[in-house]
Every structure is written in C-alpha cells, then in structure tokens.
Amino acid sequence: MSPAAQIDDLTFAHPGADLPALEQVSLQIPAGESVALLGPSGAGKTTILALLDGRLHGWRGRVSVLGVPLDPDRPPPRASRPDTGFVFQEFALVERSTVLRNVLNGRLGRMSPLRALLGSPTPHDLEIARTALADCGIADLAERRVDSLSGGQRQRVAIARCLAQEPRLILADEPVSHLDPARAGEVLALLTGAARARGATALFSSHQPDLARRFAQRIIGIRDGRVAFDVPSSELKDEATAALYREAEPLPGLSLRAVS
Amino acid sequence: MGPRGFGGFATSVLIAGAILWSFVTTDVELSRLVSAGPRIADFLGRMFPPDPTVMAEIRKGSAETLRIAILGSLGAVILSIPLGILASETMVSPALYRPVRTLLAFIRAIPLILVAMLMVGAVGLGPLPGIIAVAFHATGMLAKFYAEAIDGVSRAPIAALESAGAGPLVRLRHAIWPQMAPVVARDTIFRFELNLRESLILGIVGAGGIGFYIQTYVRSFQYDKAASVTIAVVVMVIAIEALNVALRRRFA
Numbered sequence: 001m002s003p004a005a006q007i008d009d010l011t012f013a014h015p016g017a018d019l020p021a022l023e024q025v026s027l028q029i030p031a032g033e034s035v036a037l038l039g040p041s042g043a044g045k046t047t048i049l050a051l052l053d054g055r056l057h058g059w060r061g062r063v064s065v066l067g068v069p070l071d072p073d074r075p076p077p078r079a080s081r082p083d084t085g086f087v088f089q090e091f092a093l094v095e096r097s098t099v100l101r102n103v104l105n106g107r108l109g110r111m112s113p114l115r116a117l118l119g120s121p122t123p124h125d126l127e128i129a130r131t132a133l134a135d136c137g138i139a140d141l142a143e144r145r146v147d148s149l150s151g152g153q154r155q156r157v158a159i160a161r162c163l164a165q166e167p168r169l170i171l172a173d174e175p176v177s178h179l180d181p182a183r184a185g186e187v188l189a190l191l192t193g194a195a196r197a198r199g200a201t202a203l204f205s206s207h208q209p210d211l212a213r214r215f216a217q218r219i220i221g222i223r224d225g226r227v228a229f230d231v232p233s234s235e236l237k238d239e240a241t242a243a244l245y246r247e248a249e250p251l252p253g254l255s256l257r258a259v260s
Numbered sequence: 261m262g263p264r265g266f267g268g269f270a271t272s273v274l275i276a277g278a279i280l281w282s283f284v285t286t287d288v289e290l291s292r293l294v295s296a297g298p299r300i301a302d303f304l305g306r307m308f309p310p311d312p313t314v315m316a317e318i319r320k321g322s323a324e325t326l327r328i329a330i331l332g333s334l335g336a337v338i339l340s341i342p343l344g345i346l347a348s349e350t351m352v353s354p355a356l357y358r359p360v361r362t363l364l365a366f367i368r369a370i371p372l373i374l375v376a377m378l379m380v381g382a383v384g385l386g387p388l389p390g391i392i393a394v395a396f397h398a399t400g401m402l403a404k405f406y407a408e409a410i411d412g413v414s415r416a417p418i419a420a421l422e423s424a425g426a427g428p429l430v431r432l433r434h435a436i437w438p439q440m441a442p443v444v445a446r447d448t449i450f451r452f453e454l455n456l457r458e459s460l461i462l463g464i465v466g467a468g469g470i471g472f473y474i475q476t477y478v479r480s481f482q483y484d485k486a487a488s489v490t491i492a493v494v495v496m497v498i499a500i501e502a503l504n505v506a507l508r509r510r511f512a
Contacts, residue, residue, distance in 0.1 A: 053423055081425035092416035097438045105417075105434055109425020116430045165424050 002067045004169045004201035005029040005052050010061035012047065021047045022225045025061075029169075029203050034192040036216035036233070037205040040245055044225040045205035046089070049171045052203070053086045066168055082109035085167030087191070087204075089174045091158040095147040099138065099157050102146055103129045106164035132163040135194050151178045155187055163194055170195050172204035176211065184208075188215040209241040307487035314473070314485045318492045321463070321470030325496075328387050328469050329456040332394025336455070337448060339399040344406025351410060351432070361407070367400030372458050376467040387468030394455050394462075401454075405447040413439035446508060453504045460493050470496075 007027050013020040022044045029035050037045040050056050052065055054076035063070045066083055070076060085106070093102050107125045108116045115121070121129070133139045136156040141149065146157060155175065162170060175191055176184035188204070192215045195202035206212050212219050213233045221228035221244045229240050345351050347360040375397050379389030410432075417435040426434065463471025470493060477486035 055419070055423065078425050078427060081423060084423075086420070086423045088416060088420055090416055092420035094417045094435055094438050095414075096441070097434075101434075101438075105421055105426075106424050108421060108430050108434060113427065113430070116426060117433055119434060161420075161424075 002031065003028045004031040004033075004066060005203070006062075006064050007048075007052075008062040010051070010059060010063060012051065012056065012059035012061075014047075015058070020225055022051075022059075025225070025227055027220055027227055027230060029201060030218065031201050032196075032199060033217045034195060034202040034204075034215060035218045035220065036212035037203065037222055038207070038209060038212045038219050038241070038244065039205075039222035039228070040207060043222040045222050046173050047225075048222070049086070049173050049203065049205060052169070053084055053171055054081065078109070082165050083168050085162035085165045085170045085200075087158050087162045087170065087172035087175050089177065091154045093146045093154060093157055093161070095145075097146060098142065099133070099144050099146060099149070099160075100129060100142040102157055103132055103142075103160045103164045106132075106161035110166065128166065129160075129164045132160040132194075135163060135197075136160040136190055152183050152187070155179065156190075159187070159191055159194070163198070166198070168200050170200055170202045170204075172202065174205055174207070176206070176208075184211060185214070192216075209236070212236075303483060306481075306483040309484065310487040310491060311482070311484035312488060314477075314488050317473050317485075318470065318489055321473050321489070322492060322496060324387055325459050325462075325469035325471075326456070328390040328394060328459045328462065328467075329452065331391045332398065332459065333448070333452045333455050335391065335395025336398035336402050336451065339395060340403040340406050343399060343403035344410065345432070347403055347407035348410040349407075350415075351428070357407070361404070364400050364404050367396065368404075369400075370397065372397040373461070373465060376462050377465045380466045385466045385468075390459055390462040390467035390469060393467060394459055397458075398451050398455055402447065402451050405451070406444060409440040409443040409447065410436055412443065449504060449507050453500050456500050457497055460496065 005028070007025055010022055010025040011020055012022045025044075025048065037048060039045055047056070051059060051063065051070075054065070054070060057072055057074065059072050063072075065076075066080075068076075068080060094105065097105075101119075104119070104121050104125065107121060107129060111121065111125065130139065130142070133142055136159050138153060138156045138160065141153060141157075146154060149157065155178065159172075159175070162172075170191070172191060176187050179187060188211055191204065192202050204216070213236055216233050218231070219233045219236050220230045221240060223244050228244055229236075231240070343360060343364065347357050347364060349357055351357075372393060376389060376393040379393045383389050383392065413436050417439070418431050421431045421435045459469055461471040461474075463469040463473065464475045466472070470489060473489045474486055474493075477483070477489065
C-alpha cells in the first residue's frame, strides 16, 4: 500500500521570512495509521500540515498526498480536496450558524455545485453529518448555534465537520491544545478512533509527548524545521523528547542576562 | 515660531481670508436683512393656521414617496449585490475592485437631486425618475458597505471551506454570508431611512412624491397648505427615525 503522504527533501520559507520554516524534511505517513507530529511551538508542525493540505506554495522538494503529487506552484484540484480533511487549531467554524450547518459545510466539496450553492443536502449528506455528530458525542447539539458552545464542544464540531467530509487523510493542528488533560484524552481518542473506523489515516500535531505516545502509533519529532526523529511510539525514549524541548544553545555574542 | 506654530497661523489666515472673501463678493445688504424680519413674520402668519383640508394630498403624496423609497431601495440592493462583490478586496483582484470602487465614489459624489433632474429629463415626470434616481444614488453607498461587510468577516471559516473543496461562490454563500448578514441588514435599513428622507423632496424637481405638493403650494402662494404638508414631512421623518432605532435594536 502506498503511504498516505510522502515528503522528500522539502524546504519551505514563509513569504518575507529570512530563515526557512522547514529545511530538508523527508518523512512518510503510513496509510491507515495514527501519526503524531511532536515538537515545541514554532518547530514547523503547522507548516507541514498546511502544506499537506495544499495551502502553501513556493516550496522545494517532492510531496505527494494519497498517491498524488502536489504542485508547488498551484493549489490542488478542487475535486481532490475533500479527500484531505483538516481540523483547524482555532476551529474555523461559522459562529452564527448551527452545529449541523457547520458539519454539513464539510460536505460542500462532495455535493454537486448547485446543491452546494443552495445548501440543500441530500438525505445521504444528512445521514453522514448526523453520524459524524453522533461519533463526536454532540448529536444533541445539532440545532444549537456555534457561538453558544464551549471550547470543547466547538472542537468536537470541528472534528465532526472534518469527518463529514469523508477524508482519507485527516490532518489535525493541535486538536487538543485548548482542552484540559481529561478532555484532551477524550477528544484524541475520538479523533483517532473515528479515523481508524473509517480506514483513514490521522496525522495530528501536539506538543504533549504523553498524549502523542498514547494515541499515535508513530511519532515524528520536529525541531527547528527539521525531523529530529521518526519512531514507533513504543520506542520513543524520554531522552529523545527531552532533547526535542531543550532550550536552544545561546548564540555566540548574546549575553547570558538576555537569555535568562 | 516653530514650524507647527507657523502652520497654525497660516491656517487661521486662510480661514479668515475665505470668510472675508465670501462677505465682500456676495454683496450682503444689511438693509435687506433688516427688512426681512417683518416679511418672514408675514410668511409665518400666512402659514398659520395650517390648512387641514389637504389631508388627501398628504396621504397620496406620502404614499408615493414611500413607494419611491421602497422600490428605489430594492433597486439599490439588487445593484449593490454584484457591485459589492466586485468592490471587495477579498473576492476579486485589485485590477477589478479598484476601478469598481472609483466608480462607486463617483456615483456617491453626484447629489440625488441632480440625478433626479436628469432622470425627469430622460423618462418624464412622475415617480419613475424618482425610483431610478434613488436606486442609482443609493448604490454608491450601499455597494461600498456590502464590500466592507464581505471584507470584514473572519477569514478562518472561509479557509476551512476552501480546504473542504468549496468554490468561491459556495464559500461566499456558506462562510461569508452567515457572518455578514446582520451587517447587511443594518446597512440596508440605514440606507432605506436615508432614501425615504431624501425622496421627500424629489417632487420639487418633478420626480414624484410629497415634495410635489410643497412646491405647488409655495408657488401658488397657498402657504397654509404648504405648512400642513411640511408638518406631515416632519412627522414622517421623526416616525422613520423611531422605526429605524427600533429595527437597529432588533438587529444589534
């Protein structure tokens, strides 16, 4: 089986940035697995996820998602975009719409253009949306407006919208960074569980090693825009995570006082 | 004297110069101003008591003004939807929205009464030139408001729908519209209020509505009837404002 995503020799700098956000990154996301991108803030985790979602351009290297190579100069064809689902860190929900509307928004790329424009889902679309709501444990919130929900409920709506899209690859950017540890475990369990039940691959970023170890089969450590390690989660050593988060060596010429 | 002090002094001299120039060249005769007092009192005397027999004309005129404002606003909304999209920074390229915005600024710069006079010349007397004039004039402001409403919404849900495979119009419908709807409702009500106020006087140039009667009665020296119509206009303006305040609260 070909990998869900394959990155070779990827280098990318955000427009206007002096230093590249990613430098010579090579990694492989095996199909059907749950994989965690682990690393401190600013390491480049979000950049990798956005790039796999086809939202960045101007990178160098080779990237293919679900067996299809990405073009660094143009966005992926619209028809292929529903295959890659994205759970945004800030949820990116339409606050004044209902939960069901927001989840149905995930179906828009799968509907005929006219149905999408009119917002008139088929019974099949509705069933998929309702199943996604039930899987996320928020079936009773369907008619509530998103602006009346808590952060944890919003995160579940964001995941349900992604699931309604029927993606084969689920990319989740810090899906639990807003939640307390108990809720974080629940949400990651439902995200990785729903992916597995649908035969989809899940790639999520996190800065919490214990959560990554619990919910991912494979962990890729990212630091300063490079791959620090790429191991099965059972083989992740504490020293490796410690090195991932160790403070950078003070730059020569920088006074110690400024660092502390 | 610093440069800032000098700038302030120059501004004062400029303003004083403008006032003096206006006085000297306008040929203000104080004697006329003095003799105007009794004449104004005479006018007011002839306006009082207002003639209540013109109720039928008031009803007919204000109903027509209301129709002009409603249909003119409808026309402005219909024109402003596509023009608002074309004037939006986030929907179209600078090569498109810049000229559209310039066009809207031009439209705004033409006074309504001037558009109405041109339309009376083009399509004849009656409410039709008034409706066209209101629709045209109001579009200059309303399309700009719509464009600002489109550009003012949160971008994240739009990116999310794009990532899910939704095209530009579908994103406009499902990510932008739900966010901008209250702003559009508020702006449209505001513009309707302005349209109603402004169309009260359109009759003076023959473009229909209650203003026609004010003009007719003043020209035929029936000041008591003109007074009744004027009072009706004032009452309508106050009523419109009260209604607008109530509606705005509803959409807050």
